[in-house]
Amino acid sequence: MKRWIVLAAFAAMLPQSVPAQEVTLKAVSAFAEKTTYSRGFEHFIERVNQQGKGVLKINYIGGPKAMPPFEVGNALKSGVVDIANNTGAFYTNVMPEADAWKLTEKPMSELRKNGGYDYMAKLYAEKMNAIFLARHVDDNPFHLYLNKPITSPDLTGLKLRITPVYRDFFQAQGATVVQTAPGEVYTALERGVVDGYGWPITGIFDLGWHEKTKYRVDPGFYSAEVSILVNKTTWDKLSDAQRQILLKAGAQAEDEAAKIFAEEDAKDTKRQAEAGIQTIRFEGDTAKTFVNKAYEAGWAGIIRQSPVHGPKLREFFSKPR
Numbered sequence: 001m002k003r004w005i006v007l008a009a010f011a012a013m014l015p016q017s018v019p020a021q022e023v024t025l026k027a028v029s030a031f032a033e034k035t036t037y038s039r040g041f042e043h044f045i046e047r048v049n050q051q052g053k054g055v056l057k058i059n060y061i062g063g064p065k066a067m068p069p070f071e072v073g074n075a076l077k078s079g080v081v082d083i084a085n086n087t088g089a090f091y092t093n094v095m096p097e098a099d100a101w102k103l104t105e106k107p108m109s110e111l112r113k114n115g116g117y118d119y120m121a122k123l124y125a126e127k128m129n130a131i132f133l134a135r136h137v138d139d140n141p142f143h144l145y146l147n148k149p150i151t152s153p154d155l156t157g158l159k160l161r162i163t164p165v166y167r168d169f170f171q172a173q174g175a176t177v178v179q180t181a182p183g184e185v186y187t188a189l190e191r192g193v194v195d196g197y198g199w200p201i202t203g204i205f206d207l208g209w210h211e212k213t214k215y216r217v218d219p220g221f222y223s224a225e226v227s228i229l230v231n232k233t234t235w236d237k238l239s240d241a242q243r244q245i246l247l248k249a250g251a252q253a254e255d256e257a258a259k260i261f262a263e264e265d266a267k268d269t270k271r272q273a274e275a276g277i278q279t280i281r282f283e284g285d286t287a288k289t290f291v292n293k294a295y296e297a298g299w300a301g302i303i304r305q306s307p308v309h310g311p312k313l314r315e316f317f318s319k320p321r
């Protein structure tokens, strides 16, 4: 009898064998629902909710209608949301180094091996209380779109809509800049508040900007980054099984990015031409100088804001040019 009591007492101390209760994570996107830069994230959520039945569930509250895009970084840091779809340029207030992802010239698979990912992951943990789970947009260059023609890379006299992605480059070329969230671009173009805007090669049809765009300048520059972030306090509380579900769906999203955007880039380039958007193309040395200046100005901006980490990131991310 006594033995049974002792055994029962030990059994009560053992970890429960019944699975822990299902955890629900709150998610938000800095980009409009069902548009180009939310799509990879929404696919990720579908996979997690499929794989995670009874274990882990993501409750997606939506895009900028649920939360202003430039507030998503702080909301993720503080735990107001558990998961966010965001791009580095939208939360430079939390972590200026995040904008350096646009300057990567190596695939994420290589950066995950060469220490570049680890270096950034540490900054995300320290500065943003965040886990950088996966980059689902890459191989997707930015461009300058215009309503006034130009004949050289000199942008003097032009007023351009920007985010931190384009600020240093466009200013170095002489432009005047005004920052807006994507949701304000259409109205800014319609009212003639700006002469053009920065945006990647894909996605201008999502919010109807093709109706208000005359020219695209080629070549493009940099590589757009949109990624899935998890609040670290939330992450630390998850079980191994729950983390594995997120890691697996994240790895899938990151692995697919290059292939998806190779196709999307080609599709939207064609669609822009069909919509009557004319290409202003710099050739030869002019093109080369234009792109080199973009990287020079981009890195100078990152290093100015982060003098210790900036040069390190440049070593990991850059190719000699």
Ligand code: 173
Pocket (backbone or CB within 6 Å): 037, 087, 089, 162, 163, 164, 165, 181, 182, 198, 199, 200, 224, 225, 226
């Ligand atoms: O132009 C932008 O709003 C911007 O910075 C961005 C970044 C990544 C993908 C799409 C847009």
